[in-house]
Amino acid sequence: MKILIIVPAFNEEASLPGVLRDLREQMPSADVLVVNDGSVDSTSRTARDRGVKVVDLPFNLGIGGAVQTGYLYAAHQGYDVAVQFDGDGQHLGTEIEKLLKPLEEGVAEIVIGSRFLVPGAYKAPLFRTVGIWIFSVVLSRILSTAVTDSTSGFRAANRKAIEFFARMYPDDYPEVEALVLAHKAELRMTEVPVAMRERTGGKSSITPVRSVYYMTKVLMAIFIDLLKKVR
Amino acid sequence: MDLLKILAIIGSGALLVVVIELIRRGRLKERYSLLWLLAGAVLLVLSSSRGILEYVSRMVGIFYPPSFLFLIAFLFLLLITLHFSVVLSSLSERSKKLAQELALVREELRNIKKTGLDNGK
Numbered sequence: 001m002k003i004l005i006i007v008p009a010f011n012e013e014a015s016l017p018g019v020l021r022d023l024r025e026q027m028p029s030a031d032v033l034v035v036n037d038g039s040v041d042s043t044s045r046t047a048r049d050r051g052v053k054v055v056d057l058p059f060n061l062g063i064g065g066a067v068q069t070g071y072l073y074a075a076h077q078g079y080d081v082a083v084q085f086d087g088d089g090q091h092l093g094t095e096i097e098k099l100l101k102p103l104e105e106g107v108a109e110i111v112i113g114s115r116f117l118v119p120g121a122y123k124a125p126l127f128r129t130v131g132i133w134i135f136s137v138v139l140s141r142i143l144s145t146a147v148t149d150s151t152s153g154f155r156a157a158n159r160k161a162i163e164f165f166a167r168m169y170p171d172d173y174p175e176v177e178a179l180v181l182a183h184k185a186e187l188r189m190t191e192v193p194v195a196m197r198e199r200t201g202g203k204s205s206i207t208p209v210r211s212v213y214y215m216t217k218v219l220m221a222i223f224i225d226l227l228k229k230v231r
Numbered sequence: 232m233d234l235l236k237i238l239a240i241i242g243s244g245a246l247l248v249v250v251i252e253l254i255r256r257g258r259l260k261e262r263y264s265l266l267w268l269l270a271g272a273v274l275l276v277l278s279s280s281r282g283i284l285e286y287v288s289r290m291v292g293i294f295y296p297p298s299f300l301f302l303i304a305f306l307f308l309l310l311i312t313l314h315f316s317v318v319l320s321s322l323s324e325r326s327k328k329l330a331q332e333l334a335l336v337r338e339e340l341r342n343i344k345k346t347g348l349d350n351g352k
Contacts, residue, residue, distance in 0.1 A: 007236050035334075053338070054338065055334040055335055055337070055338045056337065056338075057331070057334045058253055058330050058333055058334065060331060061327055061330060061331070065327050065330070065331065068331065069331045069334060071329055072332075072335060073338075076335065130344065160343060171327070
């Protein structure tokens with residue numbers, strides 16, 4: 001089975017060495033592709049020096065466009081499975097096997113790693129918890145399958161899902177919207193519990209007012225996605 | 232001839248002249264000029280013939296003909312901006328695809344160069 005680990009990275013020179021070491025130790029047989037999303041630091045060189053595949057986008061496309069570049073690569077190069085793995089160090093290489101299992105068993109085309117299936121493992125501020133809860137209720141209803149961590153960027157996709165995402169991948173709120181589009185394309189998805197690291201560098205930009213605004217926009221995007229034609 | 236009519240004729244005539252001149256100099260693509268030309272032509276006809284303007288405004292129940300002229304101009308602007316949004320969306324989709332393809336092709340080229348050098352050793 002040919003596995004590609006897609007690592008979208010925008011100015012991640014600080015966390016990338018740790019991430020790539022983790023991946024090499026935990027997933028030595030998988031190929032790693034760093035998608036450098038127009039970084040202005042040495043993200044690209046840091047990755048190349050460590051011997052992984054790198055594609056450099058000529059300007060910043062945002063997480064959606066970067067991840068789709070990874071899926072395009074996987075589709076062109078004939079990979080059987082693609083794993084999305086953030087470049088900021090919050091995902092753990094040890095957890096990847098858990099994502100692959102449902103794909104191997106053939107019970108789903110897309111597997112989402114969820115922080116929230118392990119009770120008490122992840123603590124978020126109250127307003128954030130409420131927002132996540134609303135998303136999961138709305139999405140579980142739409143997708144007719146339970147989704148607890150719709151914003152998780154830790155995912156695995158099989159060949160069928162790779163080809164779909166290479167053709168069509170959302171730009172605005174890609175994690176959430178991709179699930180809605182995939183559901184419309186009749187791809188099956190499932191969640192598995194995974195551990196994630198609390199963010200190390202940087203500060204979350206989420207405030208109560210912003211999170212309400214963000215939620216409204218995402219909910220609107222979800223309903224627009226429901227009207228979209230999928231190819 | 233009242234002043235309003237003269238102004239309306241000059242306005243829509245000037246719009247037509249400017250649009251045609253922009254096309255002639257290659258600063259405006261025909262594809263994006265059709266709506267402008269149509270708007271200019273319709274407004275010119277409506278403002279130069281009081282008869283047609285009054286007839287059409289009565290038909291839709293507007294009793295002050297000049298306000299019908301404004302309505303038409305407004306509708307054209309709405310249509311043109313909507314058209315722009317559609318064009319803009321397709322352009323941003325295309326530029327995204329180009330960026331992705333460029334990145335992938337550049338990586339492929341890099342690999343070809345590398346293996347080419349290795350073979351030469």
